[in-house]
Amino acid sequence: MSNHTAAPADSISINDTDSPILRSIVDRRSIRRYADRPVPRDLITRLLTAATWAPSAHNRQPWRFAVVIDADVKRDLAAAMGARLRRDLAADGVPEAAIVKDTERSYARITGAPVAIVVCLTLRDMDRYPDSRRAELEYLMAAQSAAMAGSNLLLAAHDAGLGACWMCAPLFCPDVVRGALDLPDDWHPQGMITIGFPAESREKTRHLVEESIVWR
Helix, strand or coil, X not given: CCCCCEEEHHHCCCCCCCCHHHHHHHHCCXXXXXXXXXXXXXXXXXXXXXXXXXXXXXXXXXXXXXXXXXXXXXXXXXXXXXXXXXXXXXXXXXXXXXXXXXXXXXXXXXXXXCEEEEEEECCCCCXXXXXXXXXXXXXHHHHHHHHHHHHHHHHHHHXXXXXXXXXXXXXXXXXXXXXXXXXXXXXXXXXXXXXXXXXXXXXXXXXXXXXHCXXX
């Protein structure tokens, strides 16, 4: 049981007189249901441009994006990921009813989104080290860079009046995602951002900021 005290998002000391970017950060929600309406390709490109202005380790910009808008490709990707999820859950001894629920939910989230963007990293331009410790840290820096690009993308989508949600599922089956989308071998899937015009509204809370801070 968490000892954190949850606070309504609007209790954070950000108000209507603050800058638009601060308001967007507080107002953004993870939206999982979308209207049956395509997102213009030029708008997707603008969102991805915003993503690429994120900071990155050594300024190497190791992010890569696989944009999935074709319905058949989304279905194939969702089915392949669902098959891996089913196999993993079955190996864990999860009851069949729960497996069906989880796999169907994952399939619906991916196929129900007008756009699914797989955020990847590549080590192609990152530094290389002979020891495992620094090599692992270099990978972590690339992963942090890709995540920051993803955060930019989420905020840009919200600012454009779109809904979006980050899904971590590709981390659990990177080989499946690479195969389904025919991605280069050096693209390492980190997450998937579904995007569309929102068909739901959501509320969220945050722990009191004081509980996450130490002052020195």
